[in-house]
Amino acid sequence: MQSLHQLGLLRILPALASPVCVPGAVCAELAAGRALGADVPDPAALSWATMRSPRGRPALPRSTSLGAGEQDVLWLALETANSVAVLDDRDARRVARQLGIALTGTLGLLVDAKQRSLISAVGPLLDELERHNFHMSARIRSAILKAAREMP
Numbered sequence: 682m683q684s685l686h687q688l689g690l691l692r693i694l695p696a697l698a699s700p701v702c703v704p705g706a707v708c709a710e711l712a713a714g715r716a717l718g719a720d721v722p723d724p725a726a727l728s729w730a731t732m733r734s735p736r737g738r739p740a741l742p743r744s745t746s747l748g749a750g751e752q753d754v755l756w757l758a759l760e761t762a763n764s765v766a767v768l769d770d771r772d773a774r775r776v777a778r779q780l781g782i783a784l785t786g787t788l789g790l791l792v793d794a795k796q797r798s799l800i801s802a803v804g805p806l807l808d809e810l811e812r813h814n815f816h817m818s819a820r821i822r823s824a825i826l827k828a829a830r831e832m833p
Contacts, residue, residue, distance in 0.1 A: 682707060684769065684787040686722045687813045688806055693794045695729040702761065703727060704753030705734035736760060742779045746772045758782045769815075788817065788825045795829045803829040 682703070685691050694701050708724040724732065735756035741747070747755075751773040758766040759780060768774050769786045777784045785793075787810070794800045807822055817825075826832035 682711070682722070682767070684810060684813070684815055685790065687720070688809055690791075690794070690800070690806075691722060691727070693790060693799050696799050697790060697793050697797070698765065701730045702733050702757060702764075703730045704750060704757050705732065706749035706753040708732055710748070710750045733757065742776050746770070747776065755780065755782065758784075787815070788821070792825060792828045795831075802831060804831050 682691070685694065703724070711722060711724050735753055737760065738752070738756055739759070741752060741755060747770070751768060751770055754766050754768060755773065755777060758764045758777070759782065764783065766777050766782050766784045767786060767790065768777055768784050774784060774786070788807075791800065791803045791806055795803050800806070804826060807817070807825065811817070823832065
């Protein structure tokens with residue numbers, strides 16, 4: 682969510698999927714970031730999203746680096762039929778795959794947005810993400826540009 686906010690593209694989320702559910706821990710992280718002066722969206726500005734915390738918190742496969750927001754995303758995906766988790770963190774994506782959770786990330790959302798004509802180009806957005814310390818390999822960048830039909 683932070684990466685889409687940095688790109689000024691939070692608006693694509695409800696255009697790509699409905700309903701959009703934002704876990705309580707993610708809302709808390711956003712609120713904490715705002716309190717510290719970070720450039721994060723105000724949870725109240727996400728009026729198109731349903732704010733929800735998971736009902737249960739079963740044990741997840743062993744991982745030391747999952748934050749509360751990532752864990753809540755995984756737990757909500759487990760208890761919500763036909764959901765797609767939005768995760769960029771490598772460990773969180775690995776755990777999602779182990780649990781059989783459908784997932785995408787910021788880059789996949791950008792490709793989907795381009796295919797639905799919600800954005801005109803992905804390449805400049807990848808440049809902007811890299812300026813915000815979003816890490817992607819040259820191989821991933823190339824694959825995303827090919828999927829967006831911006832590279833042969």
